[in-house]
Amino acid sequence: MxxxxxxxxxxxxxxxxxxxxxxxxxxxxxxxxxxxxxxxxxxxxxxxMIDDSPAIPLLVKADGKIEGPDRLAAWLGLDSLPGFLSELDTGKAGLSEGDLEQLRDAVRRTQKTAAPFRMMITPRGSEKSLALRGQLANAAVAAGGAVMIWWFDFSESQGELSRLRSETARARNDFAALVGLIEAAPMPMWFRGQDMSLRLVNSAYVEAVGAKSAAEVVEKQVELVEVVDGLSAAQIAKQALDHDMPIERIVQATVGSQRRTLRVSDLPLGTEGVGGYGIDIEELEEETRAFRAFRAAQRSMLDQLSVGVAQFDEERRLTFANQPFRRIFKLPNSAQLESPRFERFLDMARDASRLPEVRDFPEWREELAGWFQASAPIEESWPLPDSTHLRIVAQPMPDGGLVLVAEDRSEQLALSATRDTLLRTRTATFDSLFESLGVFAPDGRMQLWNRSFPAIWGVPEEFFDEHPHVDQLLDRISNRLARPGQRKAIGEVVRAATLDRKGQGGRVVLSDGRTLEFAGVPLPDGNGLLTVMDVTDSTKAEEALRERASALEEADAVKTRFLANMSYEFRTPLTSIGGFAELLQSGIAGELTPQGSEYVDAILSSVERLSTQIESVLDLTQSEAGLLPIATEAVDLLEFTTHVARSREEALEAKKLTLDLRGDKSAGSVNADRRQLGRAVGNLLDNAIGATPDGGRILVALSRRKSGARIIISDNGDGMKPSELARALDGYRLAGSDGRDGKRGLGLPLARQLIEAHGGRLEIQSEKGVGTTATVMLP
Structure with missing residues (x-):
């Protein structure tokens, strides 16, 4: 392939x-x-290298397992190194039970706190003295809390032991020499044997207890210190010997014939016994009490200050901080209990964002720590991230401490900035005003003026640069006055505003035909303000307005007379027509034919409708003229609305409409004219009935509000466009569905006028094809 x-x-x-x-x-x-x-x-x-080193390492893991060379087993007298730390004590070799327990405690403490430890042990049956140094093992050696222990052999030679014995013997011999020194000491001193009985006392002790000799004191075992809390002086000395540690306490004792405060110390002297001495600290205690009272008073006073004050001791620990200081730096209440160091305080303040933003915080913190060694007070300004400005004063103290003062100057800086802004605003406002302004001091000299002040008087601006006296200003403008005698009136206004602290005003006419109105106003700072305004146009307008006002008053009187006349002229013939029609209907002119009865009914219906329209027109006209009489009374809203709705039952039934009246007695009552308010609500309800198609629904809801009562009349009719609603509220003609003009709608304008006459408000919302909602708000 x-x-x-x-x-x-x-x-x-x-x-x-x-x-x-x-x-x-x-x-x-x-x-x-x-x-x-x-x-x-x-x-x-x-x-x-480890085998040849003088120290042997031992690794103790977290579970107690140990790892180390076999050379350590030879130092401990073991055949081989066991697997666990607890197996270093075999009962015959290795560590003693006490040494092993101490080592285990030290290992556990290092595993928990990472604190190193040192200790000395002696293996069982051996004269070796081994020194142990333990520390937390490096993660590269062992992880999980392992401890590395280094073992050193510090066994002393026979010569060294001999030297120590000789030194011990020499120390015993020196003890006898100390007896003379003790006898000559000005403070009571004594020595107790192993049985805690007095064996030696000095002359100061004998004098303090009032004995004749030291032998008498030893023989009778006369104690200087009394029993305190059920423990005698011998028992306290026994505790010092048993624990092999000195015990110091402050007690009250009778020295001679006086009660004094003594600082008593019991010092164990090996196996020989216990030595003791008492120092009279009565004066020191009095000074301490006085110092404590002074410090408490000082800190109480510092707590009343508005600035923050903190005190640090010579170890740079916070010993006191008043309330403003803790508030400024947002220190927790536990800060004074913990007494944090100065560096820790800075860290806490930084965590709370109460320190300035610095690039290198550790370096800046070390720089601030140098305040403790400063030779003079240091003052700094700290802008904080939240726009707070602090004034910091660091005062080093002679004892090595530091007093830190923090003052919040944010409000002062804000006030200063506000003052500058106000000054600039005042200057800009002065220059922007239409009025001409000038400020005069009590001595009559000008202090401030705006740009229009020189222009209104026709004086050059350079004239005011030297802050002229008011007399110099009047001399300069006197030739510009139509009547020079008015010069004195201007001076009197300035004097009244500056010296008499009274406001006055006046008006002058210039030679060029202008009219100036001026007024003097006393200012809070002792100066006086002179305001000048050109009122030439307003004077002319005022005269024209007076003439027009007279004409309007005459027209209003004519309107009032016309309304009174029209009310009579309209109602009189209409009443006559209605009266004659009712007489015809009653048969006074004989029996009417059916067609005649229909004519009479039509006449009466038209008369009623025309009466309503005439009354609406007159009420609307009187309302617009402010002449509509309103006679208020307490009107129960639910009963009133129910009556208005029932009066239109025939119209509702004719169109088969459903009227839903929602409300109860909680709607309360209102102060209103029952007749006029009924016409207003009735007109709104009539409009809703007329706009709702057959079988529709009308909602009338009553509710109570904090500001008064509310009546809502809502229908689901055709609704109106915004333009149609505006025309309806103004009483203009409404276009019918066939495009022809409909009847003039006076119901809504009249209802609005009547409701507003009651101090209420009418709001109407309408949407084409959805319906109309009328809301009546009554006080």
Missing amino acids: EMSPTALALLGLLLAAWTAGAVWLVIGSLRRARAARNARSTVRRLSR
Whole structure:
């Protein structure tokens, strides 16, 4: 079977790839083998170095397993190193029970806190003294909380032991020399034997207890310190000896014939006994109490300040911070209990965003720490991220501490900025006003003026640059007055505003025909403001308005007389027509034919309709003229609305409409004219009935609001466009469905006028094809 050239090429490429991969694997294996040989060589060197070192490492893992060389087992007297730390005590060799328990506690503490430890142990049955230094193992050595313990052999030679024995003997001999020193000490001193009985006291002790001699004190075991909390002085000394540690306490004791405060110390002296001494600190206690009272008073006073104050001691720890300081830097209440260091305080303030933004915070923090060594107070301004501006004063104290004062100056800076803004605003306002303004000092000199002040008087602006006196200004403008005698009136207004603190005004006419009105106003800063306004046009307009007002008053009187006359002229003939029609209907002129009865009914119906229209026109006209009489009374809203709705039952039944009246007694009552309000609500209801198609629905809802009552009349009729609604509210003609003009709609304008006459408001929303909603708001 012959292969194509393409297959041969692919086969060749595949063989080449296999060859390259094999070569790469061989090279990689050689590299790994070389690295393994280097690693084994390094491990052997390190192991040899550890075996030859004076210290032996022991790795204690988190589960108690241990790893170490067998050389350590030889130091501990074991045949081989066990697998766990608890197995280092075999009962016959290894560590003692106490040393092993102490080592286990130290290992657990290091695993939890990463704190190193040191200790000394002596293996069972051995004279070796081994020193242990433990620390948390590096993650590269062992992970998971392992501890590395280094063991050192500090066994002393026989010569060293002899030297220590000789030193001990010399120390015992020196003890006798100390007896003389103790005797000469000005403070009471004593020595107790192993049985805690007094064996030696000095003369100061004898004088303090009032004894005759030291022998008497020793014989009678006279104690200087009384029993405190049920423990005698001998019992306290026994505790010091048992725990091999000095005990210091402050007690009250009778020294001679006075009660004094003593600082008593019991010092264990090995196996020999316990020594003790008492220092009279009565004066020191009094000074301490006075200092505490002074410090409490000082801190109470600092808490009343509006600025923040904090005190740091010589160890840079926060010892006190008043309320404003904690509020400014948002320190928690626990800050004073923890007494954080100065650097920690800065970290807490930075976390609360109460420090300025700096590029290198650690360096800046170290720079601030240098305040403790400063030789003079340091003052800085700190702008905080929230636009707060702090004034910081650092006062180094002689004892190495620091007093830090923080003052929030944000309000002062804001007030300063506001003042500058107000000054600029005042200047811009002065220059932008139409009035001409000038401010005069109590001495009569000009302080401020706007741009229009020189122009209105026709005086060059350069004249005011020297802040002229008011007399100089009056001399300059007197030739521009139509009557120069008015010069005195302007001066009197300025004097009254600056000296008498009274406001006055006046008006002058210039020679060019202009009329200026001026007024003096006293200012709160003691200056006086002179305002000048050109009222030439307003004077002319005022005269024209007076003439027009007279004409309007005459027209209003004519309108009133016309309305009174029209009310009579309209109602009188209409009443006569209605009266004659009723007489005809009653048969006074004889029996009427059926057709005649229909004519009479039509006449009466037209008379009633025309009466309603005339009354609506007159009420609307009187309302617009402000002459509509309103006689208010308490009107129960539910009863009133029910009556208005029932009066239109025939119209509702004629069109088969459904009227839904929603409301109850909670709607309350309103103060209104029952007749006029009934006409307003009736007109709205009539419009809803007329606009709703047969079988439609009308909703009348009553509700109470905080500001008054509300009546809603809603229908599902054809609705109106916004333009149609506007014309309807204005009383214009409404176009019918056939394009012809319909009747003039006076119901809505009259209803609005009547509701507004009651102090209410009418709102109408209408949408074409959806319906109309009228809302009546009554106070």
